[in-house]
Amino acid sequence: MKSTAVKQALSSLALRVEECDYAARGYHLNVTIPPEQVVAAAEILDRENFFLEAVTGVDWLGEQEALAKEAAKAAAAAKKAAAEAAKKAAESGEPPPEQPVAPAATPAEPVEDSFEVVYDFNHYPQLCRVVIRTRVPRHTPQLPTISQVYPGANWHERETHDFFGIVFEGHPDLSPFLLPEDADFHPLRKDYQP
Amino acid sequence: MSGYPEIFRVLAYIVGTLAFVGLNAAFLVWLERKVAGHIQRRIGPKEVGPFGIIQSLADGIKLMSKQLVVPERADGLLYRLAPLMTMTTAIMVFVTIPFGPALVARDLNLGMLVIFAFASVNVLALLLAGWGSNNKYSVISATRAVSQNVAYEVPMLITVATMVMIVGTMNLNEIVGQQGNLLQWKIFPWNGSVMLPVAFLIFFICALAETNRAPFDLGEAESELVAGFHTEYGGMGFGLFFLGEYAYVFVGCALTSIFFLGGWQCPLGWAPGVHWLLIKTYLLVFVVMWIRWTFPRTTIYGLLNLSWKVLVPFALVNLIVTAALLKVF
Amino acid sequence: MRPLAADPAHETFILNVGPQHPATHGALRVKLTMDGEYIVEAEPVLGYIHRMHEKMGENRSYPQFMPNTGRLDYLSALCYNHGYAGVVERAAGIEVPERAEYIRVVTVELNRISSHLLWLGAFVLDLGGFTPLLYVMDDREQILDLLESVTGSRLTYCYFRFGGVYNDIDDDFIVGARNFVKRMREKLPMYHNLVSKNIILRQRLEGIGVISPEMCRKYGATGPVARGSGIAYDVRKQEPYSVYSELNFDIPVYEQGDSMARYLVRLDEIEQSLRIVEQGLDKMPEGPVMAAKVPKAVKPPKGDYYFAAEAARGAFGVRLVSDGTTTPYRLKLRSPSFSNVSLFGEAARGLLLADALALFGSLDLVIPEIDR
Numbered sequence: 100m101k102s103t104a105v106k107q108a109l110s111s112l113a114l115r116v117e118e119c120d121y122a123a124r125g126y127h128l129n130v131t132i133p134p135e136q137v138v139a140a141a142e143i144l145d146r147e148n149f150f151l152e153a154v155t156g157v158d159w160l161g162e163q164e165a166l167a168k169e170a171a172k173a174a175a176a177a178k179k180a181a182a183e184a185a186k187k188a189a190e191s192g193e194p195p196p197e198q199p200v201a202p203a204a205t206p207a208e209p210v211e212d213s214f215e216v217v218y219d220f221n222h223y224p225q226l227c228r229v230v231i232r233t234r235v236p237r238h239t240p241q242l243p244t245i246s247q248v249y250p251g252a253n254w255h256e257r258e259t260h261d262f263f264g265i266v267f268e269g270h271p272d273l274s275p276f277l278l279p280e281d282a283d284f285h286p287l288r289k290d291y292q293p
Numbered sequence: 294m295s296g297y298p299e300i301f302r303v304l305a306y307i308v309g310t311l312a313f314v315g316l317n318a319a320f321l322v323w324l325e326r327k328v329a330g331h332i333q334r335r336i337g338p339k340e341v342g343p344f345g346i347i348q349s350l351a352d353g354i355k356l357m358s359k360q361l362v363v364p365e366r367a368d369g370l371l372y373r374l375a376p377l378m379t380m381t382t383a384i385m386v387f388v389t390i391p392f393g394p395a396l397v398a399r400d401l402n403l404g405m406l407v408i409f410a411f412a413s414v415n416v417l418a419l420l421l422a423g424w425g426s427n428n429k430y431s432v433i434s435a436t437r438a439v440s441q442n443v444a445y446e447v448p449m450l451i452t453v454a455t456m457v458m459i460v461g462t463m464n465l466n467e468i469v470g471q472q473g474n475l476l477q478w479k480i481f482p483w484n485g486s487v488m489l490p491v492a493f494l495i496f497f498i499c500a501l502a503e504t505n506r507a508p509f510d511l512g513e514a515e516s517e518l519v520a521g522f523h524t525e526y527g528g529m530g531f532g533l534f535f536l537g538e539y540a541y542v543f544v545g546c547a548l549t550s551i552f553f554l555g556g557w558q559c560p561l562g563w564a565p566g567v568h569w570l571l572i573k574t575y576l577l578v579f580v581v582m583w584i585r586w587t588f589p590r591t592t593i594y595g596l597l598n599l600s601w602k603v604l605v606p607f608a609l610v611n612l613i614v615t616a617a618l619l620k621v622f
Numbered sequence: 623m624r625p626l627a628a629d630p631a632h633e634t635f636i637l638n639v640g641p642q643h644p645a646t647h648g649a650l651r652v653k654l655t656m657d658g659e660y661i662v663e664a665e666p667v668l669g670y671i672h673r674m675h676e677k678m679g680e681n682r683s684y685p686q687f688m689p690n691t692g693r694l695d696y697l698s699a700l701c702y703n704h705g706y707a708g709v710v711e712r713a714a715g716i717e718v719p720e721r722a723e724y725i726r727v728v729t730v731e732l733n734r735i736s737s738h739l740l741w742l743g744a745f746v747l748d749l750g751g752f753t754p755l756l757y758v759m760d761d762r763e764q765i766l767d768l769l770e771s772v773t774g775s776r777l778t779y780c781y782f783r784f785g786g787v788y789n790d791i792d793d794d795f796i797v798g799a800r801n802f803v804k805r806m807r808e809k810l811p812m813y814h815n816l817v818s819k820n821i822i823l824r825q826r827l828e829g830i831g832v833i834s835p836e837m838c839r840k841y842g843a844t845g846p847v848a849r850g851s852g853i854a855y856d857v858r859k860q861e862p863y864s865v866y867s868e869l870n871f872d873i874p875v876y877e878q879g880d881s882m883a884r885y886l887v888r889l890d891e892i893e894q895s896l897r898i899v900e901q902g903l904d905k906m907p908e909g910p911v912m913a914a915k916v917p918k919a920v921k922p923p924k925g926d927y928y929f930a931a932e933a934a935r936g937a938f939g940v941r942l943v944s945d946g947t948t949t950p951y952r953l954k955l956r957s958p959s960f961s962n963v964s965l966f967g968e969a970a971r972g973l974l975l976a977d978a979l980a981l982f983g984s985l986d987l988v989i990p991e992i993d994r
Contacts, residue, residue, distance in 0.1 A: 124926075124928065126928050148839065150838070152937070153939065153954065219928070223839065223848070224855075228928065230928070249841075249842070250968070251842040251964050253964070277672040287676060333756035333757070515750075516748045516749070517976050586752060587816075588751060589822050590750025590822070592974060
């Protein structure tokens with residue numbers, strides 16, 4: 100299988116590599132890497148004769164807030180469950196179970212929302228769709244370009260810059276591509292107001 | 294043809310030629326659209342007049358009613374001069390064409406030379422149009438037209454020289470006079486040189502190229518150069534180029550029929566007359582249209598290769614063989 | 623070919639082909655730096671009909687976006703319907719009845735033939751031959767009539783639904799499609815005689831505008847462009863969706879990589895599509911054309927999904943990111959022509975203007991699909 104070979108090659112760079120259920124997801128390998136590793140990942144895939152299908156972005160505005168909410172909800176639910184358990188235990192006259200020491204609820208500094216940059220790769224002779232994902236923070240959305248590895252990425256990155264304002268460092272020309280040439284807005288950002 | 298003042302003769306021929314050029318263009322536009330239509334499983338124009346025959350007139354009126362626009366940064370003089378020039382030369386080449394035994398404006402002994410001289414000036418008109426328009430497509434088109442015309446004038450004139458050696462005259466009427474019936478037509482190899490069919494082919498191909506007709510219409514290749522040298526022309530400026538083009542198509546086919554197919558002579562040697570020239574010429578024009586609506590366009594290097602690497606060598610061989618045959622027999 | 627560009631003694635000029643130009647068949651602009659008639663640098667400029675379909679996707683519910691897919695590539699709209707329906711069905715886990723799948727395949731292949739036919743006419747028109755355009759219009763008309771009878775529209779179809787198609791085919795359609803297959807089989811040799819065997823056309827296409835397989839890979843070219851360069855890549859074969867795995871057809875591949883190869887690939891594909899249509903009609907099962915249980919409001923579970931379909935111009939991919947609501951969170955449309963045209967700049971370098979436009983035509987571009 101092509102995907103296992105690529106998985107091994109990519110696992111050194113990646114934060115997380117997982118094989119996916121192709122029938123449900125439509126791709127075989129889901130690879131999450133830090134942004135500075137995209138060029139190295141592209142080079143590995145280039146050596147394996149993959150071709151680039153598309154580059155795109157996803158704006159995860161509000162994700163951290165939702166996550167925090169969810170965590171708070173989960174924590175509250177856990178607390179409630181624990182309290183109930185304690186109550187039950189008290190009613191039945193048993194000694195209360197050992198309370199796990201809850202991690203001090205860190206009202207931590209809010210983690211910043213991020214853009215996800217998604218690279219779709221595919222292989223001509225053998226079907227193997229590889230998805231490379233990386234996250235860049237929303238206020239400094241920067242990552243290196245892979246257009247020197249795949250010249251076809253040039254346009255895709257330019258388009259992604261148009262739509263999201265993600266800056267691909269070292270890209271030859273990031274002027275507006277599909278948008279009007281004086282466009283200074285990025286319509287696919289979730290906070291974009293026309 | 295004498296007995297009345299020369300001035301009437303001149304006037305009659307000027308009016309006649311102008312009328313003929315105009316009507317010929319109108320008829321050929323209509324014919325072209327009909328031929329194209331039927332080749333393409335359509336009917337072509339049918340609304341204006343019976344079989345749409347007045348369609349060209351309607352188009353002509355439309356063109357004439359349009360404003361003449363000179364692009365701002367064009368060279369106004371050259372821009373205006375070019376269509377006039379193409380039209381003038383188109384009319385001048387009709388001067389020595391013998392429509393009938395006596396129906397010729399000027400029965401010059403060097404009639405053939407006059408035609409080629411004036412036809413060559415047409416290239417200058419295209420160059421002026423391309424340059425004067427101040428449009429990049431037009432300039433490319435003009436350079437193409439010039440290199441194309443220069444390339445095809447060479448084999449054409451070599452072939453014509455061969456013909457002159459065979460018939461021994463440059464008077465077109467005398468050339469026709471030598472082809473009394475079908476068997477004496479100069480397309481057949483027994484009438485002077487075995488190479489005559491080849492000469493016919495070379496001449497006809499060159500005539501196609503000289504008149505900028507498909508598949509050699511590189512000057513106005515619409516998918517590359519929009520409309521070539523007349524991109525910036527509208528109204529009657531464009532109309533004159535159009536008239537000129539059809540006049541040259543007619544002249545090219547008329548010359549082919551005069552040189553090779555007996556001109557105004559009847560194939561069976563009966564009543565000669567102007568109708569025979571017209572029938573033969575329009576049949577050739579039909580072939581020209583047929584080619585246009587069947588073949589894709591060549592490229593400029595394909596065209597130049599054809600001229601310099603195929604037609605010129607064949608024309609030279611034709612010249613040498615004919616000269617040798619004439620000397621020996 | 624001559625040494626170009628690098629030498630400053632060569633005076634170059636810029637020639638704009640488009641946005642209104644007969645050869646671009648739509649509002650695309652190619653900025654050419656020319657040295658005489660030779661092309662030093664070619665840069666396509668996009669965006670003249672950009673409509674931001676991806677943003678529209680984020681603002682509409684899943685079924686509401688379906689008509690948009692027909693507006694991407696108006697010449698093979700059903701292929702794009704198929705791609706979008708496919709990704710939502712994969713995400714929401716909707717099963718499609720077998721009859722609906724066969725109807726999909728038959729209509730998509732008819733649509734593919736009509737797209738290739740129109741391309742053939744437009745391509746020969748680019749080369750200066752006008753007549754084939756009207757011949758293909760005649761044949762294409764038959765397909766449009768057939769598709770109109772089942773889909774209700776002639777060009778920008780919106781025929782597929784999540785879980786099937788919205789209208790069953792009738793006997794007239796089956797008879798009509800069979801007649802068309804017969805008619806087209808008789809017509810194809812005529813096209814070969816009129817166009818493929820024409821000496822001028824061959825001289826203009828053979829060996830001109832060569833695209834190497836490596837170049838295809840680097841730029842992500844798919845469809846007939848890749849297959850004309852010897853890459854046997856076709857989504858229908860490689861990851862068979864719908865019922866393509868049950869049908870018997872070949873992938874035409876030519877090794878030369880020139881404009882002629884791409885031309886022949888498409889003509890052979892017409893033949894193969896006819897085979898698919900024929901088999902699809904033969905195997906057409908009885909049954910419903912819509913899945914019984916399709917939720918009124920489609921809500922795919924959270925996550926991202928990818929689905930690729932083979933459109934007439936190459937692999938059309940849809941990446942759907944769902945947040946579990948009735949509207950997509952992110953909808954990425956990967957259009958094949960976008961990648962195919964991106965190699966034009968490199969492939970056209972050093973060509974003559976006429977040859978570059980032949981190469982341009984052989985890429986079979988539909989501009990709304992590039993710009994989205």
